[in-house]
Amino acid sequence: MQTIYVIEHADYPPPDTGQVFLREKGFNVVTVAPCNGDVLPILDQNTAGVMIMGGGEMLTDLHKYPYLQDEIAFVGQVMACNIPLLGICLGAQIIAMANGARVGPHPEGLATFGFLAVQPVEADFVPEGFKAFCGNTQGFDLPENATLLATGNPFPNQAFRIKDRCIGLQFHPELTRETLSDWQKRAGDYMKKPGTHSFEQQDTGFACYGAAAQGWYRALLTGLFKPQCSAGCK
Numbered sequence: 001m002q003t004i005y006v007i008e009h010a011d012y013p014p015p016d017t018g019q020v021f022l023r024e025k026g027f028n029v030v031t032v033a034p035c036n037g038d039v040l041p042i043l044d045q046n047t048a049g050v051m052i053m054g055g056g057e058m059l060t061d062l063h064k065y066p067y068l069q070d071e072i073a074f075v076g077q078v079m080a081c082n083i084p085l086l087g088i089c090l091g092a093q094i095i096a097m098a099n100g101a102r103v104g105p106h107p108e109g110l111a112t113f114g115f116l117a118v119q120p121v122e123a124d125f126v127p128e129g130f131k132a133f134c135g136n137t138q139g140f141d142l143p144e145n146a147t148l149l150a151t152g153n154p155f156p157n158q159a160f161r162i163k164d165r166c167i168g169l170q171f172h173p174e175l176t177r178e179t180l181s182d183w184q185k186r187a188g189d190y191m192k193k194p195g196t197h198s199f200e201q202q203d204t205g206f207a208c209y210g211a212a213a214q215g216w217y218r219a220l221l222t223g224l225f226k227p228q229c230s231a232g233c234k
Contacts, residue, residue, distance in 0.1 A: 009055025114197025
């Protein structure tokens, strides 16, 4: 059975939409949390892909999170092996930084916490009218070797591709109702930041757009992760 490694930045949250789907597709999905002391995996020919998920850490505070330096270096290993790689939110920022791009706060101090429009730059990457949950205070410049796939506001770079096996998403199509409720409980002072939506707006957003975002995400995963020998490393 081929393995997809999921790099988490929290205390092993419940499986999200993507992890459940990939297990149903027959992959061995292994969660790794360097923030809890887990060692990053050794890549081999049974590695079908790597996913780097979101988290509350800021890449502008790397000195506080030494394991993120290891993850940035790990991105280089994954890409050198030509292993499919997906980053979401913080994960996309890690991929961007590993490829030479700047990561930092919004120039006007804005944040996101709610369902926002994500618009395609590359035709059909997301459908017209697509909305997904966004929850971030920092964004990334587009790496020089990347193609912009989707845009939005207040953070314009919402999705990019590097070659054909690496994708970064600033938004959260993997979001489940359980995870949203958990994030709302933990939000605290984050809700005071300009740009965030009320819990009522978030709940309405999930009811209106959550299922469509999850369906789009499953299709993205199907195209990126193939049940075959994909690694160039031995």
